[in-house]
Amino acid sequence: MSRIGKKLIPVTSGVTITVSPANEVVVKGPKGELKLAVDRDIVIEQKEGNIEVSRPTDQIRHRAMHGLYRSLISNMVLGVTEGYKRTLELVGVGYRATVTGQEIDLALGYSHNIVLQLPKEIKATATAEKGKNPTITLESIDKQLIGQVAAKLRSLRKPEPYKGKGVRYQDEIVRRKAGKSAGK
Numbered sequence: 205m206s207r208i209g210k211k212l213i214p215v216t217s218g219v220t221i222t223v224s225p226a227n228e229v230v231v232k233g234p235k236g237e238l239k240l241a242v243d244r245d246i247v248i249e250q251k252e253g254n255i256e257v258s259r260p261t262d263q264i265r266h267r268a269m270h271g272l273y274r275s276l277i278s279n280m281v282l283g284v285t286e287g288y289k290r291t292l293e294l295v296g297v298g299y300r301a302t303v304t305g306q307e308i309d310l311a312l313g314y315s316h317n318i319v320l321q322l323p324k325e326i327k328a329t330a331t332a333e334k335g336k337n338p339t340i341t342l343e344s345i346d347k348q349l350i351g352q353v354a355a356k357l358r359s360l361r362k363p364e365p366y367k368g369k370g371v372r373y374q375d376e377i378v379r380r381k382a383g384k385s386a387g388k
Contacts, residue, residue, distance in 0.1 A: 219232065233345075288343070
C-alpha cells in the first residue's frame with residue numbers, strides 16, 4: 205500500500221473540508237478556498253479531525269492515484285492555512301523587475317521588456333536593494349499554480365552555466381563550467 209496514501213491528513217482548526225457526492229473536495233480556510241475534482245474510485249472520509257484517502261483495489265491505476273490525491277488534498281489544507289511563497293532572483297547586469305497590479309515588467313537583457321500577466325490568485329512583489337540581485341516574491345494559496353508561474357518566469361531567461369546569469373530560484377544552485385582555456 206502507498207506509504208503516502210496511508211497517512212492521515214490532519215485538519216487544523218479554522219479549516220473546513222466538504223466532499224460532494226460527485227467527489228469534489230472543497231477546502232476553506234482563513235486564507236481562501238480551493239477546489240479539487242477527485243477520481244470517482246478514490247474514497248475520501250473524515251474521521252476525528254483527520255481526512256483519510258483510500259482506494260478500492262490494488263490496480264495500478266488506483267495505486268497511482270491514491271498517494272497523488274492524498275498529497276494534493278494535504279497541499280490544499282496547508283495552502284489555505286499558511287500559504288505558499290516562491291522567491292526568484294534576477295542575476296545579471298541591468299536585469300530588473302517591476303510589479304504593477306497583476307503585471308510583471310521584466311528587463312532581462314533582451315531588446316525589449318517582457319510583460320507577464322499574473323493570475324488573480326497570485327500576489328507578487330519585486331525588490332531591488334543596492335549591492336544585491338533584484339528579487340521577485342510570489343505568494344499564493346495554490347501550490348501548483350505558484351510553481352507553474354515561477355517556472356514560466358524562470359523559463360524567460362534560464363541560468364546559464366558560464367557566468368551564472370539568468371532568473372533562478374532563490375535556493376537554486378547553478379553548476380558553473382569553466383570557460384575557454386588558453387591555447388598552447
